[in-house]
Amino acid sequence: MELTTDTITAPDGTRIAVHRMGAGRPVLMLHGLFSSAEINWIKFGHAKQLADAGFECIMPDWRVHGDSDAPTDPALYTPGVLVRDALHIVETLGLEDFDLVGFSLGARTATSAVIAGLRPRKLVLAGMGIEGLTNWEKRSAFFVDMIDRFDEIERGDPAFLAKSFMKTQGIDRVAARLLMTQGVEDIGEDQLGALDMPVLILIGDEDRDNGSPERLRDALPDATIAVVPGTHMSSVTKPDMGRALVDFLS
Template sequence: MKTIIVCLCFVIIGSSSFAQSFQSFDGTKIAYSDEGKGEAVLLVHGFINSSKNWNNTKLKQDLLKSGFRVIAPSLRGNGDSDKPQNEAAYANNAEIKDLMLLMDHLNLKTYKALGYSRGSIVLAKLLTKDKRIGRAVLGGMGKDFTNPDWDRRIMFMHAFLGTQPLNSQTEGAVNYAKTQNADLRALGLSQKYQPVTSPKELSKIKTPVLVIAGDQDKDNGDPAELKALLKKGVLKTVPGVHNSTHTSQAFSDEVLAFLAL
């Protein structure tokens, strides 16, 4: 669905696909899956998604087949993670703190990371905070998120908080969220306090970053403009639209080639 914004992870003990959780800095439970035994790759999902949305993608399957360890959290307010209703729970880069503490919890000294759609927005800020990331992939994203007054973010914030009437761009997203039994207020607060990474901050990132998007995807700005802000940025385009590109074999192939370097 084009109207789903910026952006895109069970508790079963004793299998290779553990659904686990830990308590973050403020007591919020963060759920995550952890599969595989090799070099760690963190997958950060997008809006109205969870860790489970990665399960049937070519990317996750190929990462595991290639010997990577795949860690996929559900960001606070999503999936099986807690969904705090107070604004303070989402402020001051709470999602970034969660991810860094998850990596601490798993005793990881280094890891690679990929975000898609809103997950790329979260990962961009994480890249400015966590020096353990060896390589990163920002999928389905241009540079629009660098604007703290981004009209698209504000529009979806109001739509999910119910502070403005729905329109043709937001109605489909809200209705979809309801079909997923998502918490609308939590999603609205995640938009209100969404991380903002300035062009200056992006220019200081020393980590190699792959910017990748579908050839029909300009939902969140031009990926080439995002790549231009990154010191070690690489741009790749594959066939697809925003809401399906990350599931494709072409996307997986480009990501695997980059992460393997």
């Protein structure tokens, strides 16, 4: 299945890489923190499963991630910057009738984008519980501390796995810290009623990194849960995630 990559330039000049696979109903797929479209969607076959089922996968790399720019100017990280990037991609590509999938940070951003007015037919929030949406300051503090202690962290430290993943992905620490401390906004539980389309909460059976998926389901007007094998990190490596996406979106 052919994979193509284009670049979309955000209004602030940041270049965003957008990878595409398949032809058919568009599904915009937003990856998680320190990851990329390659790691979240392409490498382990989820995009191919969707493409084979008749979807066009549109998979941006967030600023600071993958093949996109990682600017270190603090002025380019105002609250909601990822949401604005997502909305700009939708507008630039002329997406109207489409589905939306997000994993972890991508699920937070998808939620904020819907609150901001994006109207996908169906929405998937993967690797997400309610606390991951409504308590960003607590969740991000772990990663900010990891960046600040980066050179001191050794095996056995609770932050060692996150440090290793970030290092493997070649993430710029200055840009990542700006994104987490300035660029991501909190979501109020009272705002979740805006997610009134069918929502799938897709969660690993060992994943509670972002809190309770059951509480998130109960806070949404029309949500169901699908459980796949794995932790927050390993669930994306298994074909079950792709199958669950195809089942829900088809």
